[in-house]
Amino acid sequence: MRKEMFKVLTGAVSIAVLLSACGSKGSESASTASPAAGAAATTKVEQLAPVELIWNYPLSAIPQDMASVQEAVNKITKAKINATVKLQPQTFADYVQKMNTTTASGENYDIAWVSNWNWDYVTNQSKGAFIPLDDLMAKYAPTLDKSMPQFVWDATKINGKVYGIPNYQTVTNKQGFLIQKKYADKYNLDVNSIKKIEDLEPFLAKVKAGESKDVVPFLMDRTGRFGNMYRGYGLEAIVANAGIGVDLKNPDKVINMFETPQYAQYLDVAKSWHDKGYINENAATLKNKADIEKTGNAVVQVHNVLKPGVETQFKTANGGNDVIAIPTTEVWAGTGSIITTMQAISKTSKNPERAMMFINLLNTDKELYNTISFGVEGKHYTKNADNTIKINKEAGYVPNASWVFGNTFNGLLVEGTDPNVVANTQKENETAKASPLMGFKFVNSAVIAEIANIATVIDQYRPALETGTVAASDKLKEFQDKLKAAGIDKVVAEAQKQLDEWKKTK
DSSP states (O other): OHHHHHHHHHTTHHHHHHHHHHTHHHHHHHHHHOTTTTTSTTOOGGGSOOEEEEEEEEESSOOSOHHHHHHHHHHHHHHHHSEEEEEEEEEHHHHHHHHHHHHHHTOOOSEEEEBSSSSBHHHHHHTTOBOOOHHHHHHHOTTGGGGSOHHHHHHHEETTEEOOEEOOSOOOBBOEEEEEHHHHHHTTOOGGGOSSGGGGHHHHHHHHHHSOTTOEEEOOOTTOSGGGOTGGGTEEEEEGGGTEEEETTSTTSEEEGGGSHHHHHHHHHHHHHHHTTOBOTTTTTOSOTHHHHTTTOEEEEEESBOOTTHHHHHHHHTTTOOEEEEEOSOOEEOHHHHTTSEEEEBTTOSOHHHHHHHHHHHHHOHHHHHHHHHOOBTTTEEEOTTSOEEEOTTSSOOOOOGGGTSOGGGSOOBTTSOTTHHHHHHHHHHHOEEOTTTTOOOOOGGGHHHHHHHHHHHHHHHHHHHTTSSOHHHHHHHHHHHHHHHTHHHHHHHHHHHHHHHHHTO
C-alpha cells in the first residue's frame, strides 16, 4: 500500500520538473518586475531598501576565486531583489562546528544549508535555530511549492510546518562504489563481480602491488564509511548522528547500530584493509578527503547517492580522470533521502522576507543557480555547441556541488554527461523502492543532552575504529560502554516511542 501510494505521489515529478524548467524564464521576469511576486505585485525593485544577506553553506574545499563569483551573484541579486549576498562557504568537515558556534553565540546570519547528515535539520529546528517558512513562501515565493512534488514538501515538514527548502534533485539513494576507470581497465576489474565491499579485495590487492605509494586503493577520511553503507548492510538510520536506526528485516524495532553484527563486520574489513595498506594511512585524521581526491590518486570510494550522471560529477572531483559507478543496492527513497540538502532561514535574520526571495531565485532563476554552481561564463566555464559546458578547473572555482545550492534540474550539463540524465533521474524518482519509514522524522527535544554526549563519544572513537586504524577487539567494547554511559539507550527508547506513535497514524 505504502509503495503504491509513493508511486502515485512521485508521478508528479515529471510534471514538476517540466514546470520548474519551463517556468524559469517567466519566474525571472516576474522577479525583475516584482520580487515579492503575488504579495506585493506593485513593488518595484527600486522601492526595496538595499540589504545584505549572509549565507552559510558547506563545500568539499573552498574555491580560490570566490571574489569573482560573489560579484557575479550580487549583480544578479541586486537587479532582481535589491540585495547583496555574502557567501560564507565552509568545508564539510568544519561546517558542524562552525554553525554550532554561530548559532550558540546568536551571531546574525540569514540562510544556512542544513541536512540530515551534516548540521542536522531536525535537531537544530528543535533548538529554535530556524523560522517556519510556510507564510513567507506563500507571500514571497508563491510558485516555489509547485516546483517540487508534494511528497518532497511533506518530508520536510516538522509538526506540520516547513522549516527548510529542499534543493530539489534526485530524491533517491543508491549505494555502491566509484572507481577510477584507468585502474579498473589496467587491472581487468570485472564490475559485475562487485556485489558487496568484500568483493573489492582482489582488485585492491592488485592496485596496492602495482602502483606507487602515492596511489590510495581505498580512500577514507576520519568519518569512516559505515554511515554511507547502511543500506548495503540492511540498515536504515533514524538518528544518523547518533548511530540509531532499524534493521530492515524488522523495521518496527529501533536499535543501536553500533551493536549490530553488521557494524562488527564492517570494522573487521576496515582493520584488515588498513593493515594491508589499502586505506590511506592518515584516514583517521584526514578531515577533507578532497585533498587526496583532487590529485587523482584515489582509486575506489564509497558513495550512497549514485544518481544518474554521477560519473561526470566525480570525474571533475578526481582530477579530471574518468570514473565508473558500481551500484550494490536497489534504488530507494525515504525521508532521509529527501532532506539531505536544504536551505533554512535563521531566527537571527534581520531580513527573512528578502532571504526567502533569494531562496526562491536559487530555485527558479537559472542564471543565478548556474553562477553559484559553475561560476562566471567565459572564465570558470565555457559553453559548447551542444549547450553543455566545459569546466576550466584552473580558473579557481570548481565547487562541484550543484546539489548544495538549489533546484538541480535548472542546471547546465557538464560535457560528457548523458543527455538523458534528467529523464533518468525522473524515472528513478518515480520507481524507487519506498522506505518502510517514509515520512517519519525523529524529534530529539527530549534527549538533546544525550545526543550531544553521544556525538562527543562518536567523535572520539569512530575515526580510529571505522578507518581500521585500531582493532575492534581493542576498542569496540569500550566505545559501546561509553555510548551507554552517554545515554544511547535512552535515545533508542525515545525513538521507539515516537516510531510506535507514528505507526498508529499510518
